[in-house]
Amino acid sequence: MRTLLTIALLLQALAIQANPLLPYRADYQVWRGDSELGSGYYQLERLADDHYRLGYQSQVGWLFLSDTRTETSEFQMASDLVRPTLYRMKRSGTGPDFKAWIRFDPEQGRIDAQYRDAKTRLPWSEPRFDPLSYQQQLRLDVAAGRTEMSYPVIYKAKEREYRYRVVGEDTLTLPFGTLETIKLERDRGEGSSRQTYLWLAKAHHLVMARLIQYKDGDVQAELKLTKLTFTTDPTLRASRP
Template sequence: MASSLAFNAPAKAVETQVLTPFTAKYKVSKGRLNLGSAKRQLSQIGENRFTFSYFSDLSLLILSDHRRETSELIIEQNQKVKPLRYLFKREGTGSDKSTTLEFTNGQVLDVEADRPIDVAKDIQWYDEVSYQLQLKLDLAAGKQEMQYYLVNHKKRDKLYHFKVVAEELLEVPAGKIETVKLQRIRDDSSDRVTEFWLAPKLGYLLVRIRQERGGSEVADAQLEQYVFNPL
């Protein structure tokens, strides 16, 4: 009982800054179909040192997909994310997959293969989780458009481009929450749309993420519960 009551604590009860540790749970759907659940978690493990994690447990008919991604990182001057180590593990229908990356001295190391990935050394590289924390910090700093270079779990380099497009009062299972809406900017030939809603008053906590392809919804994750755990 005490655990459930801890969720959805009023924002005034804690100092909800971007780096306030939290756990957030999401309901994932596709139209009227319930696909499963997801969780995001930020934990502080030392001075200016954090882990940022994503977990998902999804299924559709006989297909299943279970994922865990964790980025160990440091924060410089409370505004710059520096990833150190990224772990990805996927299980379910089809082949299981795992990836471990290390970020050091401007290089990204493929730990399984024990060799560096061929990427430019003069660029700040992120993984698929750490860039999301940098995005929150950049929004808190007032930025309206952001770009991030990252190496994904397939060990491929990517450029992600985001832009703030609106402010919306959003109603999700966790309640009515004031948000800023972002859209991922892709080239004109792409038929994919990815939209994010984040809550400024909750340390830019992710409230909703929605994806569609070719005009059809692929997935919609909406915030169900959240709790902040200030040290």
């Protein structure tokens, strides 16, 4: 594992090569410990000019439980800042189904959000993100050479702060193949029982290669990259290491 100074220099070099706004689809296996629970994917689409849509879907099952989730975030790029406009989420499966949405409205000077039956209205300011758009901003920030990041995120109709830092580099062997990656840790604060790590693929425009979440030292969920396709440049289609 390299020092943060060396990593910062590496990220500055990556900024020349990586294009986190290149549309793609990334497919993942979802695991819990040694058990494969299902699958999921992320998909980034360019809608028009500087407008994009990032989507996520997962289908998992554990014993007699099932969970299907679909999320989308539409956003506009303003220089190097992600400016979300509309976020939607729906969940179905075992237990009650529910939906959530967030609307960012700078013209009206407000942010409206609903999660299940809880609603809130916040004064508009930026930067502010939804649970998907901050992930896009994270990739852009790492590509720009940043090693410590903080994001105000609207989640479950409440505003929270998500903090991340680059902690090193790893070579991963995944279903997709062997990848050189940048490793990040979510800073949840001292004493938290949860830990979250993610790895971004250096040679593949910093698409997420792996994510793992722990609680009290036990793995709660893990995503492993299985397939990656970039959709605008024919030379990058069905990309492989």
